[in-house]
Amino acid sequence: MRFDLTDLKLFLRVLETGSITAGAAHAHLALASASARIRGMEDALGVPLLQRSRRGVEATAAGRTLLHHARLITQQMEKMRADLGEYASGLKGHIRLLCNTSALTEFLPDALAAFMATHPQVNVDLEERLSSDIVQAMREDLADVGIITDSVDSSGLETRLFCEDRLVLVLGPGHPLGKGLRRNGSLPFAATTEHDFIGLAGDSALQQFLGEQANRLGKRLRYRVRVRSFDAVCRMVASGAGLAVVPESAVLRSRDAANVKVAKLADPWAKRRLLLCMRGYADLPGYARELVDALASFHDTA
Incomplete structure (x- = not known):
């Protein structure tokens, strides 16, 4: 199971917006690429992460677990950026x-x-x-x-x-x-x-x-x-x-x-x-x- 930061940030954006299309736009990814990444994450885990409907998407039980860990990981990355902000320009x-x-x-x-x-x-x-x-x-x-x-x-x-x-x-x-x-x-x-x-x-x-x-x-x-x-x-x-x-x-x-x-x-x-x-x-x-x-x-x- 290999998820990179782009996968996790995309997953967060999809659930924040309630849409794969909007989530892809927020993550600066093409819709086809975003959809492929979501499918790849689901294939790697062997369970669906999103429940799709006409109103958009919601997290499944497995998706909510991933959401929790994705938030922790991205928050830790943000903390690291803040700590390094004095030493690295542009962060x-x-x-x-x-x-x-x-x-x-x-x-x-x-x-x-x-x-x-x-x-x-x-x-x-x-x-x-x-x-x-x-x-x-x-x-x-x-x-x-x-x-x-x-x-x-x-x-x-x-x-x-x-x-x-x-x-x-x-x-x-x-x-x-x-x-x-x-x-x-x-x-x-x-x-x-x-x-x-x-x-x-x-x-x-x-x-x-x-x-x-x-x-x-x-x-x-x-x-x-x-x-x-x-x-x-x-x-x-x-x-x-x-x-x-x-x-x-x-x-x-x-x-x-x-x-x-x-x-x-x-x-x-x-x-x-x-x-x-x-x-x-x-x-x-x-x-x-x-x-x-x-x-x-x-x-x-x-």
Whole structure:
């Protein structure tokens, strides 16, 4: 049984992306070459490593075992690169970071930019996902560091506070839900589900999360328009096109903050903390630990 580092990295990328095609692209291999390598690994072991379906690929029991060891080996290689970084030019560290919508749009840009400015030899692969999916990915060793809300079960993972933020309801000046609403008043999310929403374009983790909350109420949200930023969401709300649920920080920095009415959501899940999570801080490469430290301290200096 002979697996080289290219095989192991390919296997990791395939399971991270859920697709042999996407995994091959991330590993910079042709699809035919990637497929041949996966078949060769399965032939060498005599068992299937991947379960293939229309939705993509998942690891079999043997595949999960290989995944665990592949992560350990590649992490050890990353640690070696970090230790040798002072002596060998051109060697770079690589961190896979998963986060939710609020972290990606409201807090990470400044915090991550500050870290990367002082760590030019570190590359960060950043991906937006639901907090529940991030926790699952961390438990399966598919990422180094995650940023999640404290509303999900993170048992078995180490966590540190990244920042605090609240989801709020944003209403136009003449919206019926705003009539009679006192300053700093609150409304339950259930009161919004019969109204038109303004949301983010694409497969936003926040929109998926709000959709799940609506499903629990037996409702389905109606999006009248989807735009590409929270600032644009607030602008559309101010124009009277619909209402929106956004991070409070996004409203505060919006150019249309004075033109909208903000109400707190009475639901417990709206008030949340964003947490850094990892399988084990001590097991991370040195530069990944430095990223965790930098992000954990950023909310104290911001």
